[in-house]
Amino acid sequence: xxxxxxxxxxxxxxxxxxxxxxxxxxxxxxxxxxxxxxxxxxxxxxxxxxxxxxxxxxxxxxxxxxxxxxxxxxxxxxxxxxxxxxxxxxxxxxxxxxxxxxxxxxxxxxxxxxxxxxxxxxxxxxxxxxxxxxxxxxxxxxxxxxxxxxxxxxxxxxxxxxxxxxxxxxxxxxxxxxxxxxxxxxxxxxxxxxxxxxxxxxxxxxxxxxxxxxxxx
Amino acid sequence: xxxxxxxxxxxxxxxxxxxxxxxxxxxxxxxxxxxxxxxxxxxxxxxxxxxxxxxxxxxxxxxxxxxxxxxxxxxxxxxxxxxxxxxxxxxxxxxxxxxxxxxxxxxxxxxxxxxxxxxxxxxxxxxxxxxxxxxxxxxxxxxxxxxxxxxxxxxxxxxxxxxxxxxxxxxxxxxxxxxxxxxxxxxxxxxxxxxxxxxxxxxxxxxxxxxxxxxxx
DNA sequence: CCAATTTAGTAAACCTTGTTTACTTACGCA
DNA sequence: TGCGTAAGTAAACAAGGTTTACTAAATTGG
Numbered sequence: 001x002x003x004x005x006x007x008x009x010x011x012x013x014x015x016x017x018x019x020x021x022x023x024x025x026x027x028x029x030x031x032x033x034x035x036x037x038x039x040x041x042x043x044x045x046x047x048x049x050x051x052x053x054x055x056x057x058x059x060x061x062x063x064x065x066x067x068x069x070x071x072x073x074x075x076x077x078x079x080x081x082x083x084x085x086x087x088x089x090x091x092x093x094x095x096x097x098x099x100x101x102x103x104x105x106x107x108x109x110x111x112x113x114x115x116x117x118x119x120x121x122x123x124x125x126x127x128x129x130x131x132x133x134x135x136x137x138x139x140x141x142x143x144x145x146x147x148x149x150x151x152x153x154x155x156x157x158x159x160x161x162x163x164x165x166x167x168x169x170x171x172x173x174x175x176x177x178x179x180x181x182x183x184x185x186x187x188x189x190x191x192x193x194x195x196x197x198x199x200x201x202x203x204x205x206x207x208x209x210x211x212x213x214x215x216x217x
Numbered sequence: 218x219x220x221x222x223x224x225x226x227x228x229x230x231x232x233x234x235x236x237x238x239x240x241x242x243x244x245x246x247x248x249x250x251x252x253x254x255x256x257x258x259x260x261x262x263x264x265x266x267x268x269x270x271x272x273x274x275x276x277x278x279x280x281x282x283x284x285x286x287x288x289x290x291x292x293x294x295x296x297x298x299x300x301x302x303x304x305x306x307x308x309x310x311x312x313x314x315x316x317x318x319x320x321x322x323x324x325x326x327x328x329x330x331x332x333x334x335x336x337x338x339x340x341x342x343x344x345x346x347x348x349x350x351x352x353x354x355x356x357x358x359x360x361x362x363x364x365x366x367x368x369x370x371x372x373x374x375x376x377x378x379x380x381x382x383x384x385x386x387x388x389x390x391x392x393x394x395x396x397x398x399x400x401x402x403x404x405x406x407x408x409x410x411x412x413x414x415x416x417x418x419x420x421x422x423x424x425x426x427x428x429x430x431x432x433x434x
Numbered sequence: 435c436c437a438a439t440t441t442a443g444t445a446a447a448c449c450t451t452g453t454t455t456a457c458t459t460a461c462g463c464a
Numbered sequence: 465t466g467c468g469t470a471a472g473t474a475a476a477c478a479a480g481g482t483t484t485a486c487t488a489a490a491t492t493g494g
Contacts, residue, residue: 035479048483057480
């Protein structure tokens with residue numbers, strides 16, 4: 001543990017400090033309201049110092065998103081214990097909406113901001129793992145539901161199904177975040193819209209109970 | 218028609234010139250990429266001149282949005298001839314998606330940008346008119362469908378239904394616009410997603426054919 | 435231990451962009 | 465003709481992302 005190690009440790013500590021301050025400030029005030037100068041002031045370093053750790057503001061944001069995506073994916077994965085894939089999906093939808101409601105600025109950064117394409121291959125490696133990637137989780141639920149014959153015909157492509165389901169919920173949250181104060185729309189309560197959308201998704205996807213039920217006759 | 222009238226005419230002509238240049242540039246390059254200086258240069262006036270017609274950049278944008286919303290609403294109203302309210306809704310969904318696909322920057326401005334609350338009452342007056350307000354159009358379709366018993370139980374609130382339906386489609390288009398180049402998601406074709414969403418909406422909302430059909434037995 | 439080099443950090447400047455101030459010009463009108 | 469208002473401009477200001485040029489500290493090779 002020579003001086004080199006300590007320096008590297010200090011370096012990482014400062015990097016983390018920048019990330020933590022950035023996350024906090026962004027969460028509180030949103031992307032545009034937080035300036036590099038603000039972050040620098042917050043951590044008591046000069047603005048230039050941030051650029052020793054991140055190429056630019058976008059790079060910093062992207063790193064925050066990366067971490068948040070990962071944490072979000074592992075959060076989703078905790079629902080893996082629910083046996084019924086459609087119930088699992090329902091729970092995932094509730095969790096997704098709760099996250100967006102609790103951290104609208106993070107949601108905005110993660111799902112409502114166009115990020116220039118990244119080419120670094122290492123950024124891709126954690127994907128497709130349902131343990132860490134929320135999209136893969138949803139896709140897996142729908143794939144399983146389809147294989148068990150629980151879906152209507154026409155939903156055999158798990159990617160298409162996952163994208164439609166994701167988009168449906170995203171729409172509710174995106175409209176809430178951008179238009180929540182719009183006086184033109186007589187908004188129903190957000191919870192009602194989220195529940196309504198989940199209801200729409202489930203009744204739109206789920207196959208009708210085959211003949212009815214064995215009890216009736 | 219003295220000189221005063223001519224001056225007023227010139228004034229309005231310049232205002233329109235600014236709006237036209239702004240619309241064109243915004244449509245091509247998006248909100249952030251277009252600067253007041255760009256617009257000024259485009260119309261061959263000094264930047265200051267724009268401020269004689271619009272309070273600030275936001276005011277200019279808002280006026281563009283206002284016009285576009287109105288045009289969009291009247292476009293929707295052309296579908297009023299379709300008798301079946303659910304089919305009418307389906308056609309409106311297709312039209313909505315086509316607009317977003319053709320003018321993604323306008324769509325972004327109109328539906329994906331948070332606009333400070335406006336207090337001018339005259340900006341509200343054209344609302345609730347299904348002839349000019351796309352939201353009111355969708356709401357009316359769903360209200361009619363409900364009254365004709367075409368919807369499942371639980372969709373008696375036309376505002377909630379309209380907001381859920383709108384959000385579902387919006388989600389597809391918003392994700393397309395912000396994440397279309399995201400390498401993390403194996404996107405299905407946009408048309409497939411739009412059609413899938415419309416299918417999901419219709420099968421999620423429409424009441425099942427009552428006992429089956431009189432033909433079967 | 436000392437000098438050279440690398441590294442971390444800073445102050446000040448640069449550049450772009452929205453916006454305003456202070457001035458000029460042109461025109462209608464008495 | 466001269467006055468006042470309206471249209472227009474150049475230049476400046478302010479904010480914010482980013483860079484340049486410099487300083488100081490620490491590591492390292494001899």
